[in-house]
Amino acid sequence: MVSVTIIDRAGREETVEAAPGLSVMETIRQAGFDELEAMCGGSCSCATCHVYAQGEGLVPLSADEDDLLDSSDHRRADSRLSCQIRLSAALEGLRVTIAPED
Amino acid sequence: MVAGGGDPVDVLIVGGGHAGAQCAIALRQNGYAGSVAIVGREHEPPYERPPLSKEYFAREKSFERLYIRPPQFWEEKDIALLLGCEVVKVDPAAKQVVLSDGTMMTYGTLVWAAGGDPRRLPCAGSDLAGVHAVRTRADCDQLMGETDGGVKRVTVIGGGYIGLEAAAVLTKMGVAVTLLEAASRVLARVAGPDLSAFYEAEHRAHGVDLRTGVAVERLIGIPGGRVTGVALQDGTVVAADAVIVGIGIVPAVAPLIAAGAAGANGIDVDAFCRTSLPDVYAVGDCASFACDFADGAVMRVESVQNANDQATCVAKALCGEARPYRALPWFWSNQYDLKLQTAGISVGYDQTVLRGDPAARSFSVIYLKTGRVIALDCVNAVKDYVQGRKLVEAQACPDPGCLANDRLPLKGLA
Numbered sequence: 001m002v003s004v005t006i007i008d009r010a011g012r013e014e015t016v017e018a019a020p021g022l023s024v025m026e027t028i029r030q031a032g033f034d035e036l037e038a039m040c041g042g043s044c045s046c047a048t049c050h051v052y053a054q055g056e057g058l059v060p061l062s063a064d065e066d067d068l069l070d071s072s073d074h075r076r077a078d079s080r081l082s083c084q085i086r087l088s089a090a091l092e093g094l095r096v097t098i099a100p101e102d
Numbered sequence: 103m104v105a106g107g108g109d110p111v112d113v114l115i116v117g118g119g120h121a122g123a124q125c126a127i128a129l130r131q132n133g134y135a136g137s138v139a140i141v142g143r144e145h146e147p148p149y150e151r152p153p154l155s156k157e158y159f160a161r162e163k164s165f166e167r168l169y170i171r172p173p174q175f176w177e178e179k180d181i182a183l184l185l186g187c188e189v190v191k192v193d194p195a196a197k198q199v200v201l202s203d204g205t206m207m208t209y210g211t212l213v214w215a216a217g218g219d220p221r222r223l224p225c226a227g228s229d230l231a232g233v234h235a236v237r238t239r240a241d242c243d244q245l246m247g248e249t250d251g252g253v254k255r256v257t258v259i260g261g262g263y264i265g266l267e268a269a270a271v272l273t274k275m276g277v278a279v280t281l282l283e284a285a286s287r288v289l290a291r292v293a294g295p296d297l298s299a300f301y302e303a304e305h306r307a308h309g310v311d312l313r314t315g316v317a318v319e320r321l322i323g324i325p326g327g328r329v330t331g332v333a334l335q336d337g338t339v340v341a342a343d344a345v346i347v348g349i350g351i352v353p354a355v356a357p358l359i360a361a362g363a364a365g366a367n368g369i370d371v372d373a374f375c376r377t378s379l380p381d382v383y384a385v386g387d388c389a390s391f392a393c394d395f396a397d398g399a400v401m402r403v404e405s406v407q408n409a410n411d412q413a414t415c416v417a418k419a420l421c422g423e424a425r426p427y428r429a430l431p432w433f434w435s436n437q438y439d440l441k442l443q444t445a446g447i448s449v450g451y452d453q454t455v456l457r458g459d460p461a462a463r464s465f466s467v468i469y470l471k472t473g474r475v476i477a478l479d480c481v482n483a484v485k486d487y488v489q490g491r492k493l494v495e496a497q498a499c500p501d502p503g504c505l506a507n508d509r510l511p512l513k514g515l516a
Contacts, residue, residue, distance in 0.1 A: 022167075026167060029169075029171060029172070030172050032171075032172065032174075032175055032178060034127055034130065034131055034171070034175070034179070035131070037410065039406055039407060039410055040152070040406070040434055041150045041152055041153055041168075041406075043152075043153075043156075043157075043434065043436055043441075044441075045434035045436075045441065045443055046407075046432070046434070047488075063484070064441070064484045067484040067485040067487075067488050068484055068488060070485075070488050070489075071488045071491070
């Protein structure tokens with residue numbers, strides 16, 4: 001299992017143990033956080049699963065992810081689409097903060 | 103818990119799809135403290151439908167990964183799920199509904215989010231075994247069971263997004279697919295000829311026997327048994343071990359219409375998603391509204407985006423934050439390695455601009471109406487989609503020559 005800390009828009013923080021192979025989007029959803037719209041269900045087609053991600057071992061963003069994140073008014077240097085981060089042991093200790101709603 | 107004939111449910115949501123689920127989620131997110139119940143026809147807690155014709159069918163994702171929220175979420179948020187039943191009668195004066203199992207429930211507010219049922223083929227043989235829709239988990243499981251069981255030839259009737267996505271997945275799985283479209287091109291109802299031609303060529307290149315302008319006369323099969331083929335009006339017979347019917351949906355609105363709600367093709371709603379009945383809203387695939395992004399034309403928009411955003415609009419209104427519904431329509435479709443993203447509604451366009459190169463499998467079709475950008479279909483062109491949707495929102499009228507020049511970012515053209 002991979003330990004991931006999720007921080008919601010109100011600052012509430014929870015650390016969960018998630019299964020490798022799942023996306024961070026699925027992990028946030030399964031942990032019961034209800035703020036993430038993730039409208040396209042994780043197919044990198046919208047930008048409604050936007051998070052700020054801090055941790056080691058993150059793979060760089062793809063061109064599509066980069067372009068989609070550009071649609072957000074809240075983009076930062078650590079912005080990611082949570083559906084595009086697949087959990088693996090390399091991401092142990094990852095911290096993700098749900099970005100403000102656009 | 104909700105008991106039949108007992109206390110009224112403050113918000114009773116009819117339909118457990120994207121719209122119904124999102125309405126309940128958004129109510130709680132916005133601090134709604136009253137009782138909330140969802141009546142859902144299927145037996146599963148709300149799940150995502152788009153992957154049914156994509157990752158679920160291809161077995162890239164298990165069903166458990168499609169839940170809109172984990173099953174325990176609903177209990178934690180005190181949202182009652184009444185599954186495996188539907189509303190069959192509405193009494194708007196008494197504010198009561200009757201469920202298919204005979205239970206009577208009283209509501210404070212009714213949110214009709216029942217979506218639609220797959221349109222059935224109006225010809226002989228449509229009730230044969232092996233004839234499928236692709237809208238629910240059960241539909242997909244049946245079809246997957248058949249492909250596992252040796253079905254090798256599938257005929258898809260209907261060249262809309264559902265039919266094309268099913269054709270793509272089946273082809274990838276090694277099934278021989280024939281796709282029949284009655285119109286002269288696929289996607290005729292939702293996109294321009296450039297996009298249709300591109301997808302037709304792609305499907306043919308992947309081995310799909312795609313035929314346009316063909317009318318189905320009847321389905322052939324063993325009476326009371328399985329389908330064996332599709333007879334066309336020109337006398338041709340296409341042999342098939344199974345048939346997928348993807349010819350649109352019929353809004354599931356009969357009980358509400360019977361109760362006196364205004365509507366015909368769906369339930370008519372105003373800018374706040376209110377129906378003509380007191381304290382009754384309608385959202386999602388079954389709601390017919392004047393769309394700001396189609397110059398006020400009255401239409402239903404069948405998409406996850408519309409279902410979600412209308413549901414959120416109603417939830418906020420019920421929490422004291424009523425605002426008119428005004429969300430840019432967007433949509434996506436994944437077929438093979440092609441990512442299509444659509445922004446806006448192209449209905450009523452009088453000019454199209456092709457940007458990029460279809461041969462390079464990365465391009466956009468931009469739809470204009472009297473010079474104004476009203477919609478874009480972007481294929482493997484995410485940047486165009488992201489920047490182009492701002493042109494639609496801004497009602498921009500850029501020079502078509504500039505739109506066509508893909509060395510100029512759309513961003514600068516607003």
